[in-house]
């Protein structure tokens with residue numbers, strides 16, 4: 168054992184000085200390569216995983232590594248294509264999607280893939296501070312309106328601003344739609360009740 | 375008075391540049407980019423640091439010895455600044471042409487230790503006291519090999535006057551009062567009979583006049599690293615274990631003064647190394663036959679050209695040494711206390727004692 172150590176570390180004066188000089192040479196080499204820099208290349212670049220010589224720091228806000236198309240970053244909901252089916256909210260493992268739907272009273276059109284829309288989204292909030300970016304919501308979405316974008320740098324001073332509101336209705340409009348729906352329901356109930364009364368009266372008359 | 379103001383302004387500039395260089399060189403050695411935001415390539419970073427420090431609150435710990443605490447940075451900076459008085463800048467410019475310059479310099483640099491101990495003791499903080507103790511132990515020990523290295527130069531030059539030592543190392547030697555008849559031989563050896571008095575340049579530098587002084591130079595340089603508490607001898611400051619050593623309690627303006635004292639010390643020891651070993655303000659280029667490189671790059675002493683060339687050579691050599699200090703700091707890890715003392719007492723001191731003896735013998739061969 169002892170022999171091994173003394174073989175490994177040659178402590179003679181000249182070898183020590185040599186080792187010290189070697190260290191100085193190494194740092195000097197790095198110093199003189201400081202004019203070369205790492206480039207913000209894409210992951211498919213053959214040099215991506217190799218450490219090219221020179222500075223490795225990217226001055227982030229000014230330059231950054233491009234992220235892949237299929238990366239999982241900030242969510243985006245194209246609300247015009249959303250049928251408010253609530254599937255995404257159900258599958259979300261951290262329950263960060265909050266949906267409140269209102270049945271539509273009239274025809275509100277179809278999505279770009281031809282599905283008929285029947286519900287208004289009074290509330291469609293995603294709390295990206297809670298989101299774990301698993302991407303499950305995007306896979307279950309039947310109309311592919313919920314997608315992940317390439318934006319990953321969206322810090323906020325107030326954490327409340329991390330809740331993203333995707334609905335296209337203002338609270339007043341939502342209230343209006345809700346009233347319309349209730350009115351319609353009331354009318355239907357009224358009509359049903361009237362029909363029932365007429366039926367009963369007719370039955371009485373028959374007796 | 376003018377010399378003092380000039381000296382302080384010049385020193386401040388040099389310190390600011392060194393502090394910036396320290397960050398940039400460290401960054402480049404570690405493959406980083408260093409400061410980039412303040413000014414183009416971050417050149418205003420040190421200026422911003424100073425501005426920041428001056429704005430900060432002056433905190434004095436309630437349990438500190440207030441008078442010692444407040445006085446320590448001033449003592450340290452004053453000691454280092456006083457050292458600059460005897461450094462010859464050009465053949466005809468020296469703030470104080472003290473006849474005992476070298477002696478004065480060694481004495482005044484030692485005063486630094488008192489400031490250190492005042493700062494550490496006055497802070498009433500265990501890390502500060504530990505740092506100050508280590509620092510004082512280290513500086514006092516390393517003054518011995520450094521002092522012996524200086525002594526060997528003094529023996530070769532037979533003078534304690536830094537300006538006279540400077541004149542001896544160049545083609546202007548015979549213009550110095552008292553040295554008119556002196557002759558410089560190659561390697562200082564009369565037996566070789568190669569008169570280089572008018573060749574000048576590197577052939578008359580002290581490290582060539584007596585080649586073994588090169589070893590003395592290396593030892594002086596390493597000891598000077600220890601004296602300014604620079605890595606690899608930064609045990610007293612050791613950020614990772616003592617937080618910052620003796621100046622852990624300092625903030626704001628007082629910290630700036632300590633910082634300034636530390637960097638001025640770096641500049642001072644480099645200047646002394648250049649003056650004593652590397653030809654002072656003399657050009658490194660020798661006269662070769664009719665190609666009078668040395669004369670062309672020396673100028674006329676007393677005239678503007680003499681001033682400019684002198685200051686240029688002195689400064690460029692100093693900057694080179696400062697770069698080496700930074701370079702070493704970012705290359706080597708910190709030594710252990712026992713290794714530090716081993717190096718000082720068992721390696722450097724015996725070698726230097728032998729070299730002083732050799733320098734005495736060499737001087738006998740030189741005349």
Ligand code: SF4
Pocket residue numbers: 255258259260261262263264293297298299300301302303304305
């Ligand atoms: S990515 Fe995952 S965690 Fe985030 S909202 Fe979608 S399902 Fe929820």
Ligand code: SF4
Pocket residue numbers: 244248249250251252253254255256266304307308309310311312313
């Ligand atoms: S799964 Fe898609 S369509 Fe359904 S509510 Fe969520 S985002 Fe809208």
